[in-house]
Amino acid sequence: MTKTLIPRAARLRGGLAFLFLLCFGFPLTLSAQSQAPAPKAESQSAEPTARETQNARVTALELQVADAKSSADNAWMLISAALVLLMTGPGLALFYGGLVRKKNVLGTMMQSFAMMGIVTVVWAIFGYSLAFGPGNAFIGGFHHLFLRGVGLAPDPAYSTTIPVETFMVYQLMFAIITPALITGAFAERMKFGAMLLFLVLWSIFVYDPMAHMVWGKGGLLNASLGGAFPTLDFAGGTVVHVTSGVSALVCALYLGKRLGYPKIPMPPHSVVLSFIGACLLWVGWFGFNAGSALGSGSLATSAFVATHFGAAAAAIGWSLAEWIRNGKPSALGAISGCVAGLVAITPAAGFVSPMSALIIGFIAGVFCYWMVTAVKSRFGYDDSLDAFGVHGAGGTIGALLTGVFASSIINPIFKGAGGKVFPSGLIEGNAHQMLNQLVGIAIAWVLAIVGTLVLLFIVDKIVGLRVSSDHEVQGLDLSQHGEEGYYWETSA
Amino acid sequence: MTKTLIPRAARLRGGLAFLFLLCFGFPLTLSAQSQAPAPKAESQSAEPTARETQNARVTALELQVADAKSSADNAWMLISAALVLLMTGPGLALFYGGLVRKKNVLGTMMQSFAMMGIVTVVWAIFGYSLAFGPGNAFIGGFHHLFLRGVGLAPDPAYSTTIPVETFMVYQLMFAIITPALITGAFAERMKFGAMLLFLVLWSIFVYDPMAHMVWGKGGLLNASLGGAFPTLDFAGGTVVHVTSGVSALVCALYLGKRLGYPKIPMPPHSVVLSFIGACLLWVGWFGFNAGSALGSGSLATSAFVATHFGAAAAAIGWSLAEWIRNGKPSALGAISGCVAGLVAITPAAGFVSPMSALIIGFIAGVFCYWMVTAVKSRFGYDDSLDAFGVHGAGGTIGALLTGVFASSIINPIFKGAGGKVFPSGLIEGNAHQMLNQLVGIAIAWVLAIVGTLVLLFIVDKIVGLRVSSDHEVQGLDLSQHGEEGYYWETSA
Amino acid sequence: MTKTLIPRAARLRGGLAFLFLLCFGFPLTLSAQSQAPAPKAESQSAEPTARETQNARVTALELQVADAKSSADNAWMLISAALVLLMTGPGLALFYGGLVRKKNVLGTMMQSFAMMGIVTVVWAIFGYSLAFGPGNAFIGGFHHLFLRGVGLAPDPAYSTTIPVETFMVYQLMFAIITPALITGAFAERMKFGAMLLFLVLWSIFVYDPMAHMVWGKGGLLNASLGGAFPTLDFAGGTVVHVTSGVSALVCALYLGKRLGYPKIPMPPHSVVLSFIGACLLWVGWFGFNAGSALGSGSLATSAFVATHFGAAAAAIGWSLAEWIRNGKPSALGAISGCVAGLVAITPAAGFVSPMSALIIGFIAGVFCYWMVTAVKSRFGYDDSLDAFGVHGAGGTIGALLTGVFASSIINPIFKGAGGKVFPSGLIEGNAHQMLNQLVGIAIAWVLAIVGTLVLLFIVDKIVGLRVSSDHEVQGLDLSQHGEEGYYWETSA
Amino acid sequence: MIKVEAVIQTSKLDAVKDALHEIGVEGMTVLEARGHGRQKGHTEVYRGREYTVDLIPKIKLEMVLADDMAEKAIEAIKSAARTGKIGDGKIFLTKVADAIRIRNDDRGESAL
Amino acid sequence: MIKVEAVIQTSKLDAVKDALHEIGVEGMTVLEARGHGRQKGHTEVYRGREYTVDLIPKIKLEMVLADDMAEKAIEAIKSAARTGKIGDGKIFLTKVADAIRIRNDDRGESAL
Amino acid sequence: MIKVEAVIQTSKLDAVKDALHEIGVEGMTVLEARGHGRQKGHTEVYRGREYTVDLIPKIKLEMVLADDMAEKAIEAIKSAARTGKIGDGKIFLTKVADAIRIRNDDRGESAL
Ligand SMILES: Nc1ncnc2c1ncn2[C@@H]1O[C@H](COP(=O)(O)OP(=O)(O)O)[C@@H](O)[C@H]1O
Ligand SMILES: Nc1ncnc2c1ncn2[C@@H]1O[C@H](COP(=O)(O)OP(=O)(O)O)[C@@H](O)[C@H]1O
Numbered sequence A, B, C: 001m002t003k004t005l006i007p008r009a010a011r012l013r014g015g016l017a018f019l020f021l022l023c024f025g026f027p028l029t030l031s032a033q034s035q036a037p038a039p040k041a042e043s044q045s046a047e048p049t050a051r052e053t054q055n056a057r058v059t060a061l062e063l064q065v066a067d068a069k070s071s072a073d074n075a076w077m078l079i080s081a082a083l084v085l086l087m088t089g090p091g092l093a094l095f096y097g098g099l100v101r102k103k104n105v106l107g108t109m110m111q112s113f114a115m116m117g118i119v120t121v122v123w124a125i126f127g128y129s130l131a132f133g134p135g136n137a138f139i140g141g142f143h144h145l146f147l148r149g150v151g152l153a154p155d156p157a158y159s160t161t162i163p164v165e166t167f168m169v170y171q172l173m174f175a176i177i178t179p180a181l182i183t184g185a186f187a188e189r190m191k192f193g194a195m196l197l198f199l200v201l202w203s204i205f206v207y208d209p210m211a212h213m214v215w216g217k218g219g220l221l222n223a224s225l226g227g228a229f230p231t232l233d234f235a236g237g238t239v240v241h242v243t244s245g246v247s248a249l250v251c252a253l254y255l256g257k258r259l260g261y262p263k264i265p266m267p268p269h270s271v272v273l274s275f276i277g278a279c280l281l282w283v284g285w286f287g288f289n290a291g292s293a294l295g296s297g298s299l300a301t302s303a304f305v306a307t308h309f310g311a312a313a314a315a316i317g318w319s320l321a322e323w324i325r326n327g328k329p330s331a332l333g334a335i336s337g338c339v340a341g342l343v344a345i346t347p348a349a350g351f352v353s354p355m356s357a358l359i360i361g362f363i364a365g366v367f368c369y370w371m372v373t374a375v376k377s378r379f380g381y382d383d384s385l386d387a388f389g390v391h392g393a394g395g396t397i398g399a400l401l402t403g404v405f406a407s408s409i410i411n412p413i414f415k416g417a418g419g420k421v422f423p424s425g426l427i428e429g430n431a432h433q434m435l436n437q438l439v440g441i442a443i444a445w446v447l448a449i450v451g452t453l454v455l456l457f458i459v460d461k462i463v464g465l466r467v468s469s470d471h472e473v474q475g476l477d478l479s480q481h482g483e484e485g486y487y488w489e490t491s492a
Numbered sequence D, E, F: 001m002i003k004v005e006a007v008i009q010t011s012k013l014d015a016v017k018d019a020l021h022e023i024g025v026e027g028m029t030v031l032e033a034r035g036h037g038r039q040k041g042h043t044e045v046y047r048g049r050e051y052t053v054d055l056i057p058k059i060k061l062e063m064v065l066a067d068d069m070a071e072k073a074i075e076a077i078k079s080a081a082r083t084g085k086i087g088d089g090k091i092f093l094t095k096v097a098d099a100i101r102i103r104n105d106d107r108g109e110s111a112l
């Protein structure tokens, strides 16, 4: 019923109106949630015999234990969700904002911030439903339109201990940061309106399907819910980083270079801001990876440790490479390295041992350094802030290495009859897994390339992608937002 | 006994001395805490029969379950307290600090930081006791002087699962940020000493009573502990935002405009700083609202989701309004919008559904935009950083909309005999609740106006409120603190 | 076996190679972790009688309760670990980075960031084993080389509820920040390479032994595991702050003054950055101190409250002193004060009452103010960012005051037969404890002085400590890292 | 043509700009500067270390004018920038040999 | 000797620098400036308050040259800095009495 | 009157200021500048992209003096600012037609 209501209304009133319409949608969502009372403790006892009393006590205890466990996991998941939001704002916004020229700092930060707003609304209306609702192997459906049925009881398909609403908002934070990562590719030259339209469409047509395939019920690549090609991706190496990174490359090629690139020097206007951003990304990433355990059990610990080790080793890897090649390790290099490591460990965290994490991180650090220096200048595309070089490349190598290092001891994901545990990764003897990883990666690449090309084409036709060259010279802050990032003049 | 000791000493030695005096106060507080051992697991078994053993095991389990649940909720409450502190420093300090002129950045940040110090000490000595100690319908008493009796056992009136000391420190973080919010109104022109004196008095005479009325035992407006006019205010729409916002307006009117306002342009010296601050406010607000569930059960999830949805929708609302009116959405507008939404959702979070949160947020975004633009310039007061326009206006509309959208399904707050659940808000059919909300809002407005006027008058007489015009031109950093925010000269 | 493998390889391939070698180490670590399955709930029932069923249910419950409790504590410990990392990056990096001149901002932040990378790797390979592995009274051994045996089961010596791997990564965050604190002493003049080498050696030869003595199994000063001289140090007053602070003084004296110090003015280039850093330190410190409860029970609450109270009182103490002496309280003073208070309360948190925390903090604030002003200028050493004046002095006085105020009611650490509780601190009548505190402090001072002198001498001989005077004039950012912190020119 | 260079209090920029507009002086270039002179500086204290700041933020205005405009401009600047306090600043006059407008090849007074 | 002062669009600094190199002008000093003239500024809006920014970021170049180099330099600057749009800026010429090189006691043209 | 413009190494500002005080030169205006000349710049690398920075931070001093003070000032600046390395900077002299003190109507040398 809502289903039919919405589109018509949308047609009738246009973009602004739909929010008010939610009024009508909202009673539905309530009745939905009413199906979902939180577990509560109770103790009935009618003229009890000793045994009955005890039965009652034990029954009460069982509910209370479930409640305690749920509270513990929920506490961790809520803080994890907050940490993942911290990654986008201010984390990523600062990381990117510091790398651009002064005249574009607000415009760049706004691109991340806008995702925090608009993706949230889309997710609430149908995005979550598309990604995690029941559907086919490629995409969910409209079952959870307006979050109908997304209440305070767990959805056993995803977790038996936390309210599915917690899961929904946690996943939302992923849906927010993924498109934001792309903005690094077309920095300093894209119209704000076009950026909005493109990224919203991208999150619907590229992110949601990919998330569904890898993590959704019945998803083609879902390793824990028996997908056809079980791809190991603990926290989003393919779903988040490959999709965004590859799409970033497509954007860089489609939009073309910034005026004067590479002739005019365009150094970061504040590596200090980027440094703050990178540190917040590191810290927030604990929520991103360890939170993906969907609870605060020991699996979260494994993922947490792997995340930290991967980041550290990658910072060292990138810095060493730079030190050897330029004679000096730079702060920008070190922070770029840690981000590369965090990207690469994302699919692996929760599957690999701490030592493997060190190796994966180190490889990723060196590899991404080579991508953003040698490879990028070799082909000469203007992936302005290296969204592809770090996220596309790092995500891809990370997904591959996950297949290599995944260990059934850390996470016995593949089980047979009677709980028999099968090997996870190549080193453990499951060579076949490499194939599945490749399938997952391939699908992510193809979906990202095709989806991005089509959407860019459409948006270009409708509103045009690039700002005028005058506006580009003037900077996004003034031309797109009518404000400036800094007022240092003493005359105020 | 301490009660009599303190004032005399204070009279004798003056401000500095009292801290040392605490030495005498402190044995008392110890003995107090001794009444409060944390729940511990034990297992006695003297030559047990099977049943006895089991009884023992079950009894042990019951203690352990309580302990586990307590640890879970306590973990969430401690991190929530940390998040709320993060809102003041650096969150609010940056949000406000970026909006002022360069010469006032430190002075502005200091105003927030000072609250982190001084309000803490006042709270420890008697503030908490006034707000949450036993007393009458309007204010608590001195029962918890020096935190006597505020130990590690729960206070069932507030929570059965977390140590009341956790509750105390969590509430302290609210007491810190509330006066800090006011500083936005008299930015760039108030003496540091006068500001200190005024805000300390304000927190005692305005905040503590209001907190007691809405949240304290026996409070007049307390909805969960049977107040006369049960006002729904989940996390402080009236207690925090209406009181601070309305007081801000009074301050702006009482102190008058900044030199040259509105003729001289006074653009923010760094929207970048404000952006960082706004993002940290958003993240910290999860602790503010979801933490107000006083545990990590599913109610926290409801509040968390509502908070995020409200912020997102409001950022969109404000930006759309700006886009339509100025042709450009600004970064400053987007971040101001999200703060407006967070303010408005504060009383509602934990009572409303996700969809309702989107609506409340969107309305608040548009409404506050209109307040800080149309209304403010219409009346021409210099609410320098829009503390009233955002917190006063947003808090008021939020408190009203809470009465409209509150849902007994999300939170069955009104219960009858035999646990029968009554409707919560207007839409559910509890029209009467609107009246209670109005009562709560009215009391907050009156208390804020009267209290602030009286206190400003007193402080003005004693030390004078405004800096000299020379000092105002020179800036607060130099005139009040003898330092500068930035040294960009290359000659160092 | 690994033990023999590593050194040879290292000899063969040098620094870079070892990471790849870990491949061989890693199967071992796996088998290690396999000994550590996380607690899981199960319920067997073969043709059950009523009693048997119940036995089964109770048994299942016991496992589930343990699991729930573990999840709760683990959630808190993981977030605490994240908070402690936040203290180093961006917290400390900003605090220090803002205090130096513009030309050294990146170089200074890099010194902290580098620790996040390199100390992590060292910790994983043998650092943790040296600090917390079995060994003698002074140092652990190589039992946990490559984190062998550091799995997902608890190590009862340290905690019965959280995976020891969580404990390992939490302690790692301490090992990261401690050397980073020293960098404040030799800011603006040390070679990056020399700094790396020195601090890595320092963390091995000074930090690891000290951590072992105070917190490690069988440590000489370990108060909870029956050390010979039980020193009360809840979260690292001696281990972290005395060692780093005293070493800082040695560094300042050994390296000598910065060019032109004290003649040329060297004001902080951005107190704003330092302000952000200080606030993040304050927030992160909750993880540092309350996390040291190794769980989220009521002890964590005690530590949390003490931490906050200590910081607040110290900010007031320092500001008052400054206000009286200079006629103006400064923002830099207030934030320096809060850090001093956090340092001083670190050993005491978890042992003292809230009121005692206020006193300790206030004393520390005034004392450290006196150290960095009167004392420092009296002796004229260039402890550039006051690493000694704040951490050395604050840590020492904090460790002493812990002996004075420690209360067995807050934390019954000294128990006799039949759980009889003995007094903890001086005020409770345990005068003897002052002696133990002095022993702990003395050992920390001696170890720091001797260790630092020897290591500085060695590193000086090998690579030289100071940058050339040309490089010092040019600044570390350009000379050591080939980049600049800010590009404000409009010509980009 | 004459170049008028004026060093003024930072807070007076807007007033001076307006005053110059009124007498028809449109073209000018503004520079951030720090000045030293009779005006005493102030002291700042960072962790007990005291610094005397004797370079005070000032605004420097440069405008090249037709000779007959100079005196008018001086009057306008003086009246707008004067507070009567030490530190109000100075005005310096220098002869300019020629002026060129980059946009088109205007030279001399027509280029102003 | 002649001092050539050029106020140009910020985005043209690199181009002008290169053009000057080609004709052999090496020494110059660059200043960040804000300019006012025929070129219209822009408006910025902060929370509904509208500001008209009529001081536009510019780059000011100063170079002291031997008399015979002046015209060449002017040509180089004009061609490199010209966009044809209002706001391209100006070039001013002033006579310089003497020049000294601090490093050694070179004076006059040999000091340039 | 003569205007003395000196471009010096940023690290020499304090020394030069003191030297000028000693010979009684109080009034001066200081500007942040970037310089280009014989002194080679340095290269910076950001993510593999190399930039050659050939505009080096300098301090520009301006002081208008009575004719007889000029030589003294030049000597003071030279001795204080000289390191002997390329990049020490330059001093330029220009005749000034008049000077006005904004605070009171002092004109000419009495306005300095
Ligand atoms: N001889 C000078 N040459 C260049 N600039 C000067 C000279 N004397 C003063 N100034 C500038 O004028 C400003 C004001 O001068 P000052 O002597 O402080 O006050 P007043 O102009 O009221 O006597 C100084 O800060 C400096 O920037
Ligand atoms: N009379 C003048 N004196 C000094 N600077 C000037 C003068 N006129 C213009 N300028 C500088 O030249 C810049 C460009 O001048 P403007 O009139 O805007 O464009 P155009 O030079 O194309 O006519 C101005 O921003 C200002 O910095």
Ligand SMILES: Nc1ncnc2c1ncn2[C@@H]1O[C@H](COP(=O)(O)OP(=O)(O)O)[C@@H](O)[C@H]1O
Pocket: E026, E027, E028, E029, E030, E062, E063, E064, E065, E101, E102, E103, E112, F007, F034, F035, F036, F037, F038, F039, F056, F058, F085, F086, F087, F088, F089, F090
């Ligand atoms: N012809 C010139 N006109 C204006 N400024 C100049 C000129 N030549 C040099 N400068 C300034 O003097 C500074 C030092 O000059 P440079 O040639 O590098 O070293 P040196 O003065 O020792 O020969 C330059 O950075 C520049 O700011």
